[in-house]
Amino acid sequence: MSRRPKLDRLRARIREIDRRILELADERVRLAEEVGQWKLENSLPVRDFETEREVLANAERICLEFDLEPTLGREIIRALIGGAVKVQEEIRERRFHGSKRRIGILGGRGKMGAWMARYLYSRGHDVLVHDIAGRLPGFRNTSRLEKVLAECEVLIVAVPLADAKDFYRTVRRAKPGGIIVDLFSLKSPILTEIERARAAGLRVTSLHPLFGPDVYLLSDCILLLASCGDGDADRSVADLFAGTSLEIVTMTVEEHDRAMGLVLGLSHGVNFVFTEALARSGLSAAALRKVATTTYKKQSATASEVARENPRLYYDIQHLNRYSPEVFALFEQSLATFRKAATSRDPRAFTKLVERGRAFFDEER
Known part of the structure; x- marks a missing residue:
């Protein structure tokens, strides 16, 4: 039996309040579904950034009325907006009535190939996966490359960049x-092969997803379409x-x-x-973390993620x-x-450098 009855009672009340908060969140999501349906029927986009700004500002005002930290309200409402966007995107995708197509994923065991397979299957397309590394669970698979090349209307190439030239030569024969669509992060190594494929009468275009394979919501995500000169293939x-x-x-493959x-x-x-400078400094990550500034925390978090990525890809x-x-x-330079x-004794050069940086980023506002 607890020796802290008052604390137990207070925690029980907090759990009740948490439940009421989540019940209201569920009610808000249901309303967001109705809003999403109305947006779809009236050809409006899922995101309305002006409305989102107003909702966030209103949350801050309400927090001030109750003497709460405004950032608390912003974070709560931001999470609720994310939930609303998710259900509205799902409504939009369920209502998609495009034509069903036969799509081959070459290299479907890789992270981005698997993402493409899941995404295209969720849109109702017939997906066939080929990967020399083995099968992708949950999908139709074949070990025969010729079967994919013969049957599919769209061929999405998600093989390693190191294998790109050999792949294009095989496909050209x-x-x-x-339509051949590669997902390579770079196009320089395959430009010659793309030109040869087009000269051989093949339909070619190129994509570069600027998001990772763990993404679920597509809002705020960018897909680069690097055109190879075949407008019909690009549109398809x-x-x-x-x-x-x-x-x-x-953009063009050259601009990419x-x-x-x-x-x-x-x-x-x-x-x-x-990261290399930190590693050479003689101070440990743990020691620096104890005295970390806001800027250091942000930079080191990003650098840590980069350091854990695939070194061959990078x-x-x-x-x-x-x-x-x-x-x-x-x-x-x-x-x-x-x-x-x-290192100059005159601070004007440093001020000029900072102002040039501000002006660069101010251009996109």
Whole structure:
């Protein structure tokens, strides 16, 4: 028997309040479903960012009325908005009535290949998986590449980048009638093969999902469509994602790798250099964590995630991108500029550097 009856009573009341809160959350989700249905019938998008800002601001005002920390209200409402977006996206996907297509996933045991298989199957398509590493549970599988090439209208290529050239050569010889769609993070290593495939009469386009295989909600996610010059193939593949909240950004395959040199290569590189400097410092991660600032916590959290990724994939992103030398030069020049400004007795150079950074990010507002 508890010796703390008062504490037990207080905790029991808290559990009752928690239950009432979750009952109200359930009621809110049911209302969000009705809102989502109305949006679908009236051709409105799932996300309304202006309304979301108003809802979050209202939560802060209510918190102030009750002398609560405004960030508490924002975090609670942000979670509720996430739940509402999820159910509204599900409504939209259930109502999709596009034509059912036969889609082959080549490399379906990989993380992104498996994501594509699950996503396309959930949209009602007939998915066939081929992977030399084995079967993907829950799907139709075949060990015969020729079967996929012969039967499928769309061939999604999710094999390792190191195998890309051999794959394109095999496919070019087979001359499949389906659209070939790769998911590679870089396009430079396969540009020649893409051109040869097109010259052989094959239909080719290229995708790059800018999200990970664990994503569930597609709102705020971006899919790059790197056009290879076949407009019909581009539109046909983009239609696989019609009716979702996914944002599709189109560029040429040539433009793709220069952009990836910065958003992938440079951002990864900064984190690897940050981690390497820490490892060389002689101080342990535990010791630094005890005195961590807000900026350090944010940076180290990102660097820690990057350090745990597939090293061969991240090596390929740096090594195989023909724009990497340009990015390395920018990095070295910027580090030299920073060092000169930080060691100068005159603070104006450092102020100018900071102001240039602010102006860069202010452009997107």
